[in-house]
Structure formats: structure tokens, C-alpha cells
Amino acid sequence: MRGDTSLLGGNRVLRASPSWLRIALLLALLAVSGASATALPASTLDSAAPAGQAVPGHYVVVLRSDVRSAADVTGELARQHGLSVSNVYEYALKGFAAAIPEGRVTAVRDDARVASVQQERTFRIADHGTPTGVDRIEADKRTSGGVTASGYHAAVLDTGIDGSHPELNVKGGRNFSTNDANAWSDGNGHGTHVAGTIGAKGIHIKGVAPDVGLWALKVCKNGGICFTSHMVAGIDEMTACKKKATGADSSAQCRLASGGVDFAVANMSIGTSDETKTCSQTSNALHLAICGAVNSGVVFGLAAGNDNREKKAYPTAFAVAAIADFDGKGGGAAAPTCRSDVDDTRADFSNWGVDITAPGTCILSTWPGGGYNTISGTSMATPHAAGAVALYLRVHNQAPATSAAGVAGIESAILDAAIPANSATNPCSYTNDKSSERLLFVNAAAFGGDGSCDVAGGSSTALAVSNVSASPNPFTPNGDGIDDTTTVSFDLNKGANWTATVKDGGGTTVCTTGGSAASAGTYSFVWDGTNGTGCAGGETQPNATYSVTIDGAAESENAQGSTSVTVGELSSEVTVVKPSGTDGYATEGGKLGTLHLLVTVELRDASGSPMASIPTSIQLDYSVSDDGTADTSYVGSGTTGSNGQVTFKLTNAASGWYWTEVTAVTVNGVTSDPPTPANKYNKTS
Numbered sequence: 001m002r003g004d005t006s007l008l009g010g011n012r013v014l015r016a017s018p019s020w021l022r023i024a025l026l027l028a029l030l031a032v033s034g035a036s037a038t039a040l041p042a043s044t045l046d047s048a049a050p051a052g053q054a055v056p057g058h059y060v061v062v063l064r065s066d067v068r069s070a071a072d073v074t075g076e077l078a079r080q081h082g083l084s085v086s087n088v089y090e091y092a093l094k095g096f097a098a099a100i101p102e103g104r105v106t107a108v109r110d111d112a113r114v115a116s117v118q119q120e121r122t123f124r125i126a127d128h129g130t131p132t133g134v135d136r137i138e139a140d141k142r143t144s145g146g147v148t149a150s151g152y153h154a155a156v157l158d159t160g161i162d163g164s165h166p167e168l169n170v171k172g173g174r175n176f177s178t179n180d181a182n183a184w185s186d187g188n189g190h191g192t193h194v195a196g197t198i199g200a201k202g203i204h205i206k207g208v209a210p211d212v213g214l215w216a217l218k219v220c221k222n223g224g225i226c227f228t229s230h231m232v233a234g235i236d237e238m239t240a241c242k243k244k245a246t247g248a249d250s251s252a253q254c255r256l257a258s259g260g261v262d263f264a265v266a267n268m269s270i271g272t273s274d275e276t277k278t279c280s281q282t283s284n285a286l287h288l289a290i291c292g293a294v295n296s297g298v299v300f301g302l303a304a305g306n307d308n309r310e311k312k313a314y315p316t317a318f319a320v321a322a323i324a325d326f327d328g329k330g331g332g333a334a335a336p337t338c339r340s341d342v343d344d345t346r347a348d349f350s351n352w353g354v355d356i357t358a359p360g361t362c363i364l365s366t367w368p369g370g371g372y373n374t375i376s377g378t379s380m381a382t383p384h385a386a387g388a389v390a391l392y393l394r395v396h397n398q399a400p401a402t403s404a405a406g407v408a409g410i411e412s413a414i415l416d417a418a419i420p421a422n423s424a425t426n427p428c429s430y431t432n433d434k435s436s437e438r439l440l441f442v443n444a445a446a447f448g449g450d451g452s453c454d455v456a457g458g459s460s461t462a463l464a465v466s467n468v469s470a471s472p473n474p475f476t477p478n479g480d481g482i483d484d485t486t487t488v489s490f491d492l493n494k495g496a497n498w499t500a501t502v503k504d505g506g507g508t509t510v511c512t513t514g515g516s517a518a519s520a521g522t523y524s525f526v527w528d529g530t531n532g533t534g535c536a537g538g539e540t541q542p543n544a545t546y547s548v549t550i551d552g553a554a555e556s557e558n559a560q561g562s563t564s565v566t567v568g569e570l571s572s573e574v575t576v577v578k579p580s581g582t583d584g585y586a587t588e589g590g591k592l593g594t595l596h597l598l599v600t601v602e603l604r605d606a607s608g609s610p611m612a613s614i615p616t617s618i619q620l621d622y623s624v625s626d627d628g629t630a631d632t633s634y635v636g637s638g639t640t641g642s643n644g645q646v647t648f649k650l651t652n653a654a655s656g657w658y659w660t661e662v663t664a665v666t667v668n669g670v671t672s673d674p675p676t677p678a679n680k681y682n683k684t685s
Helices: 018-032 070-081 105-109 132-136 139-143 190-199 228-246 285-295 378-395 404-417
Strands: 054-063 084-089 095-099 114-124 153-158 170-175 213-218 225-227 265-268 299-303 318-324 356-359 363-367 371-375 452-455 458-461 465-471 486-492 496-503 509-517 521-527 544-554 557-567 575-578 585-588 596-604 615-623 632-639 645-650 656-667 670-672 681-683
Touching (some): 054 070, 054 105, 054 285, 070 084, 070 095, 084 228, 105 114, 132 378, 153 190, 153 228, 153 378, 190 363, 228 265, 228 285, 265 378, 299 378, 318 378, 356 378, 404 557, 465 557, 486 544, 486 557, 544 670, 596 615, 615 645
Parallel strands (some): 153 213, 153 265, 170 213, 299 318, 318 356
Antiparallel strands (some): 054 095, 054 114, 084 095, 114 225, 363 371, 452 458, 486 521, 496 509, 496 544, 544 557, 615 632, 615 656
């Protein structure tokens, strides 16, 4: 008997599901029927319309979340009220965009299946060696050794991207701003510039996350005007692709790639309306779409805007303000270059009161036609944060989030690593006259960095906690005098107060302790496996794996480092028998029986007996060529059956090379990662 089968997110053959066919047929019928309603070409929305204006006669209709099919309801409403439908939304939210005849708006709004009817509005893009912005957040220090974000994916909701630019790893795109879905190339420059800051490869300039996969979701016209309906359509497509890739909705229709795209982050450098309502409170269509994307696991970067005012940004998004920086260094000593402002201060155009800030003045990046250009705006600040998401995941070899909680965890880690504003003791800081957004910083310990930053006339080191470890690990506090305690050690790069917190797997604090370090050095504390005051002398805790977090504080600086420690015997007696070589791999399905890939993991104990009911996690790597570098990674979890086996299934697996690592097994509450035998499988069809 096999164990529980877990579905791995992966490439799948696109099949036109009934719901997708209904959408396609709905739009087609509205276009060719003799009824009064005709399909609304996207191009009829005027690209010269001023930003922030309502578009007469055009509306975005949000349906109740419990309707079964947005396509079905849209079709019924279109026939009943003579609507000209331009977009149908199924994944980020349920709804549609349409021209509604005068006198029928109230009737549509009063339909029991309709949550809200909102007039179409326009928005405008927020634009105003090593680029100075990349240098200022010290991304160059983290990628100087050849670190790239290849294998991760970023969506750029903007004016398109120059897909042939040699600096950019552009995977594809789709146009939502006109009727030609394939016309996603950038006719403005803004989207290409944003894309370069996120992920330029380093031929002439380097982005924050070099070589990250970039997808152009063109939601703005070449003139820089962006309509609500087009923006929601782009977010809906991205969410469909994310859900398809992760397996959250295997029936989702992703038109970018048949198997979906596991987006780590989205960047929308577009000025948006103010709103502080939560996802459960809002009826704003654009905000609801962003909520849907974040709930699927996409970190959503959003520009704060360039109106020099307090911004009430959507709380679901990761909103980014801008600082003025002209030399890529701290210290506030540089003279202005492309525009007048004061070095290392809040940019004089930037809105404030948002999540984080990043460089946004005189930013050099890619430009259509294979070129480069320097422009300013919170639009230019936001992609620094988007790139930081992909870089953080790469540094930790962490898969993109699959839930809003996962998104929040990534954002919290980035915020914790950022530099406080208005610090008198930290020359890496900056001056903010309106608020206190922390400055994005990717050379912190959370990114694997040493905490140093460049300042005018030299270098300064921000507080960092690093090299957190426990020994012995695991340990067994059973009173036999052998490994009854563990010593947790860590490095501080300068004097600071520190606090250690031990938490269980559910996040509940077990114990805390702390101390004061007069100078840089290695410090430690001893944990006896209890919940006692100072992490000693209390009740012994159950066998399990615990997290230990070290928080350092010096003046207005904060830094953090962490590790895990196990109480109880690790399952060193667990042996991974399969996969080994090609043993453990098989295929099934399709005419040739080779459509899907099966990976079987087999666990045995020291006596060679099968280990049943063992929670097991794996990472399956895939490469088109046999070069040892993964193009895509999939993760899965399952439980072994009575024969010690659990089989994972990758549906519609592409041809190429696959290899597997068992990343975690849990025995008696203790999680470990036993060695996986060398294995590799060449799927040829």
C-alpha cells in the first residue's frame, strides 16, 4: 500500500475548461450577435484621458464571491441589460468590466448577485556601472559573487517590457490595454525601466535580483494611462497562473504558460486611490484583486505616489516610498545630479506613511531598444523592493509563498532587515521630515550579508546578528549527563543589547533570556530544554524542533538572527532507500504512458523495516539540460504508508532531467533531513 499522494505544482497541459470556454464564447457572441450589446474594444478607452478621472459609461462590476461562475452571471446580465463586456474576472475576484447603458446601472447594482458597481477610473504610472539605487540598498554586495534570482518569477504590471533587451530575462507577457493580447512590448519605457531595476543581468547594469524571470503584464497604454478594468484583468491573469502553478486551482486557465507561473512578487508602479480598509471590508475592485493575488501567495509591490502627501495605501500591498540619493552611499554628502533635491532625505515628491522606502531619484535602468535611461519617482523605488523579495527567497533557497501568511512573513523579514529612518548613530540611515519608513537594506544578516554599507568617505557597519547556531543539536535533556543542554552562540558585529527567544513550532514563546555586549564578538547562552526563567530550571519541553531568535539593539538600530534546535533524538536511524539512481521514478498517463512523473520516497529504520506514517517533504528539481542547475523547483509533502513509501505526482511533466532531495521527515515529533541517495531521471517524452 502506498502512502498519501501529494500533488506537486508544475507544468500542466492547458485544457479549455467549461468556465473558460464560457468567457470566450460570451465575448465572441457579444461581438457578433445582433443584440444591442457589442464587445467593447479595449482601445476605445482613451489613452489621453487625464489620471484620476471617471470614464463615462464604463464600469467595473464586482460580483458576490459566492457566485459559482463569473462568466455565467456576466452573460446573463449582459443579455438582460444590454451590456458591452470587455473583461471577465474569475481568479483574483469575481466580476467583469463593461459599458453599461444609461439607465441600467441601478438595475445592475440591484441584482442580488452583484456586490458593487464602480465607475471605470484612470490612473497614471508613478514616474517622475551599478545604478545608485542598487548600490544604496547594497544589493551589489549580495550579488557580487554571482548570486542570481534565476528560477524565480516577477510580474511587472505596467506599460509592457522590451522583450529583446539583452539585460532582461523576459519570459513572456500579455497585453490587457488593447485588443491585441500579444502586443505586450513597451511603447513607453516605464515598464522596461522598472524591469531592469528588478532584475537586470549585469551586462552593463545589475538589478536587485539579477536574471529573475520577468513577465510583462501590460495594463497601461503607451501614454502612461492605466484603466481600472485593465489593471484588474492583469492581476486576475497573474493570480490564475499562480494558482495553476501551485496546484491551488488545477483548473485555472493561465494564458502566459500552460503549467502556470509561480510568481514570487508583482510590481505595480502605478498611482492608486487611498484606502485603509482590509480585504474583508473593501468593495474596491482593484483592492479586491490585489487581495486575491496576495491570498494566492504573491507579494504585491505598489508605488506610494508622487504627490508629496500622506498616502493611505491598500494595507494588503507592500507600498514603497522614495528617498533622494545621488551617489549610492550613506552620509548625505552628494550633490544633486539629474534633479534638485537633498541627498539621503525623503524625496521631495514622494508620498509618505507607507510600508518601506527605497531609492527613487535619478535611477539608471534599462530602456526600450536595448538602451538605458535615468528617471525618478516612487515608480523607480518600488522595483527595488520587488527585487528584494526574489533576492531574499534565493538567499534562503525558499519557495515563493502560497498564502497571505507566507507573504506577510517575507515582508516582515524585509522590514526587520531595513534601516531605521532619522538615526543619529547609523550613517546608513536617511532623514525623513514626515514619517519614519525604514530604508530597504539587503546586506543585513537576513539576506546573508554582513551589515556593512558604503558611506561618503568610507564604509560603515550597521548592527548585524550572524552565525547563530546551537551545539549539540539535537540535545536530550533527560538527566543522564550526556547532551543535557545546548549552547546557542551568535556573533555581534558591534556592542549591543541582545535578547534570545525560544518558540515552539506553533509560535508560542517557551522562554527568553538576554544580555549586553560591550563590543563586537561571539556571545552565547545555555538552554536546558525547559521553559524556566532565563531558559533554565523549568519544565522540560516535549521532543520537537524549536526556533531560537536573537534580537540585537544598539541606539536606534535593530538586527535579528535565528536558528533552530531540536529537543530529542534526531532520527539518525532513518534511511532514505528511494529514490536512488533512477529507482523510485516512473511515469503514467497519456497515450504512451509517459505524461505524468511519479517520484517514490521509501524510508526504512536501522533494522531495515519500513517506516510507516512518517510525514515527509521533498524538493523536486527540473532542468531542460543535464547541467546540474535547476530551471524550476517543486515541493511536496505526504505521509508514508505501511510499506514505508509515499509517492508524489507531477502532472504533465515536461521532458528533461529531474532529481529529488528529501528535505524533512518527522519521527516522534522531531524533524530532520536524512541524506538522500544520489538520483537523477531523464524524462524523454
